[in-house]
Amino acid sequence: MINITLPDGSVRQYEKGTTAMQVALSISEGLARNVLAAEVNGEVWDASRAIESDAQVKLLTWNDDKGKSTFWHSSAHLLAEALESLYPGVKFGIGPSIETGFYYDVDFGDREFSSDDFKQIEDKMLELAKQKEVFERKAVSKADALAYFTEKGDEYKLDLIKDLEDGKITFYSQGNFTDLCRGPHIPNTGVIKAIKLTNVAGAYWRGDETRKQLTRIYGVTFPKASELTEYLRFIEEAKKRDHRKLGRELELFAFSEKVGMGLPLWLPKGTALRQKLQDFLQRAQIAAGYEPVVTPHIGHKQLYITSGHYEKYGADSFQPIKTPVEGEEFLLKPMNCPHHCEIYKVKPRSYKDLPVRFAEFGTVYRYEQSGELHGLTRVRGFTQDDAHLFCRPDQVKDEFKKVIDLVLYVFNALGFHDFTAQVSLRDPENKTKYIGSDENWALAESAIIESAEEKGLPTVIEYGEAAFYGPKLDFMVKDALGRKWQLGTIQVDYNLPERFELEYTGSDNQKHRPVMIHRAPFGSIERFVAVLIEHCGGQFPLWLAPEQFIVLPVSEKYEEYAQKLLESLNNSDIRGLIDLRDEKVGRKIRDAEVKKMPYMVIVGEKEMESGSISIRKHGGVDLGSMTPEAFKELLIKEVTV
Numbered sequence: 001m002i003n004i005t006l007p008d009g010s011v012r013q014y015e016k017g018t019t020a021m022q023v024a025l026s027i028s029e030g031l032a033r034n035v036l037a038a039e040v041n042g043e044v045w046d047a048s049r050a051i052e053s054d055a056q057v058k059l060l061t062w063n064d065d066k067g068k069s070t071f072w073h074s075s076a077h078l079l080a081e082a083l084e085s086l087y088p089g090v091k092f093g094i095g096p097s098i099e100t101g102f103y104y105d106v107d108f109g110d111r112e113f114s115s116d117d118f119k120q121i122e123d124k125m126l127e128l129a130k131q132k133e134v135f136e137r138k139a140v141s142k143a144d145a146l147a148y149f150t151e152k153g154d155e156y157k158l159d160l161i162k163d164l165e166d167g168k169i170t171f172y173s174q175g176n177f178t179d180l181c182r183g184p185h186i187p188n189t190g191v192i193k194a195i196k197l198t199n200v201a202g203a204y205w206r207g208d209e210t211r212k213q214l215t216r217i218y219g220v221t222f223p224k225a226s227e228l229t230e231y232l233r234f235i236e237e238a239k240k241r242d243h244r245k246l247g248r249e250l251e252l253f254a255f256s257e258k259v260g261m262g263l264p265l266w267l268p269k270g271t272a273l274r275q276k277l278q279d280f281l282q283r284a285q286i287a288a289g290y291e292p293v294v295t296p297h298i299g300h301k302q303l304y305i306t307s308g309h310y311e312k313y314g315a316d317s318f319q320p321i322k323t324p325v326e327g328e329e330f331l332l333k334p335m336n337c338p339h340h341c342e343i344y345k346v347k348p349r350s351y352k353d354l355p356v357r358f359a360e361f362g363t364v365y366r367y368e369q370s371g372e373l374h375g376l377t378r379v380r381g382f383t384q385d386d387a388h389l390f391c392r393p394d395q396v397k398d399e400f401k402k403v404i405d406l407v408l409y410v411f412n413a414l415g416f417h418d419f420t421a422q423v424s425l426r427d428p429e430n431k432t433k434y435i436g437s438d439e440n441w442a443l444a445e446s447a448i449i450e451s452a453e454e455k456g457l458p459t460v461i462e463y464g465e466a467a468f469y470g471p472k473l474d475f476m477v478k479d480a481l482g483r484k485w486q487l488g489t490i491q492v493d494y495n496l497p498e499r500f501e502l503e504y505t506g507s508d509n510q511k512h513r514p515v516m517i518h519r520a521p522f523g524s525i526e527r528f529v530a531v532l533i534e535h536c537g538g539q540f541p542l543w544l545a546p547e548q549f550i551v552l553p554v555s556e557k558y559e560e561y562a563q564k565l566l567e568s569l570n571n572s573d574i575r576g577l578i579d580l581r582d583e584k585v586g587r588k589i590r591d592a593e594v595k596k597m598p599y600m601v602i603v604g605e606k607e608m609e610s611g612s613i614s615i616r617k618h619g620g621v622d623l624g625s626m627t628p629e630a631f632k633e634l635l636i637k638e639v640t641v
Contacts, residue, residue: 048187071192080092090108101198137172157180194222285387355389585602
């Protein structure tokens with residue numbers, strides 16, 4: 001017999017070789033019908049896989065993230081089966097689950113493929129799903145795996161198998177389809193009830209632009225048709241809020257092929273928006289004891305060799321800039337932290353001087369592949385609200401908690417109230433990706449975990465998500481549509497101070513090494529603005545709106561009155577403009593609504609004679625007539641709140 005420990009702490013005995021599905025059936029048939037997979041000792045398994053020894057078991061359903069992931073990965077296999085049936089001879093790359101569904105990379109050969117083909121494929125997938133095909137796992141030798149896909153003629157699977165260790169290779173089959181896969185999978189295809197293919201794009205094999213471009217087909221599936229209907233409503237709302245669409249409509253930013261892919265151009269209104277954000281954080285930082293600094297956009301290659309960035313990222317980043325001097329090379333700045341280390345070293349530091357807090361809105365450059373670029377969320381040049389704190393070891397936790405307070409202040413001011421703090425640690429199975437001693441990593445990790453606990457933050461731990469020089473606390477924020485975004489990060493770093501030989505003189509008159517805290521509440525201005533646009537649908541908080549009101553004269557007879565009104569309001573530090581186009585006032589109101597203008601100030605004969613104004617709020621709310629002074633007070637009060 002073996003002991004199975006369930007999440008509630010209860011222990012049940014079963015015969016050796018019992019499956020998670022059998023465990024579920026012993027509890028209730030209703031539970032068993034909903035089980036998609038199981039977490040066995042922290043690893044996700046097929047519900048049909050035999051458990052041979054004592055184990056901790058969690059049964060996974062659609063309500064669990066890992067259950068959804070298994071469901072969607074299995075759906076990718078169903079997609080591949082349908083494609084192979086409809087297009088004999090197609091070849092397959094990889095087909096993982098993603099946060100909102102799945103995709104599969106496919107080589108169609110000489111066939112043309114487009115979204116027009118989606119309906120036929122969806123119908124085939126539903127037909128196969130109704131057959132309740134069982135997902136069967138089979139361990140195979142490396143030689144047999146190579147032989148199978150050699151005979152099939154699928155060079156992409158052969159390329160993957162080359163990197164796999166013999167004895168750890170598995171195939172999964174359902175119906176007439178067999179795939180190279182480590183799993184796990186749902187019990188059978190019958191639980192897939194609703195299917196929607198959502199997009200088609202190009203993707204280079206293994207992300208290498210020198211290799212063949214495959215067709216990437218995206219999709220999403222659900223165990224109930226009603227959930228697909230709700231999802232499609234969500235997608236329509238997301239399209240309305242897409243920051244790329246609203247960025248054009250609100251004239252915030254643009255991109256130019258002549259300037260370069262992934263290099264945003266901030267238009268006047270967008271510049272006003274980001275400047276407001278910077279001013280807001282700058283004031284909070286100065287109040288918290290930060291000192292503003294400015295560093296160059298380039299640095300000597302040796303700077304990034306010293307920091308470790310060149311070793312880790314140099315080959316995949318912008319290539320060195322050569323000068324007329326033989327052997328002299330510079331790099332576009334990928335990070336601000338090495339520059340700040342050099343600022344710290346400008347003069348001797350005492351233990352009494354610490355902590356030292358340097359802050360910079362520093363623009364950095366990283367080469368992202370063209371297929372990965374996406375509006376403002378994935379760019380090649382972006383500005384970080386970066387700061388680096390240099391402190392004594394005994395100050396680390398207090399400083400870390402103060403940074404948490406600053407991040408929460410920023411989130412609260414901008415309406416981000418639903419978030420989880422992710423403790424991002426090293427991958428314990430692959431420490432070669434990181435620099436520094438185990439001792440320093442242990443100190444840094446405990447400082448983050450203890451600080452988060454003491455601040456009462458809701459946290460999750462993710463292994464393998466740390467920076468190469470230290471662990472992080474990443475803030476995973478949910479927007480108005482429930483989507484998760486990583487905004488804001490705090491990192492504890494014992495390693496860069498060693499690499500740059502940073503020192504301070506302690507109370508014992510000996511030299512000591514400071515600890516470095518990296519932090520960026522926004523993360524990057526570009527990404528933060530993108531998320532903010534989609535979170536609020538382009539309707540920014542009034543204090544942040546590039547333009548808070550627009551004056552709409554009913555006709556040219558009232559333009560002089562409108563101009564004087566505009567000057568009076570603008571002189572009160574309220575930002576607005578006037579629409580002097582030869583259009584009817586109804587058209588002006590509709591255009592102002594499209595531009596998400598917070599307030600519309602309408603003036604005509606009645607208003608001019610009485611010295612009043614008529615106010616309309618975005619969304620069609622009529623606030624009626626009031627004096628200009630009352631309107632000023634209304635805006636000032638809202639901005640203050």
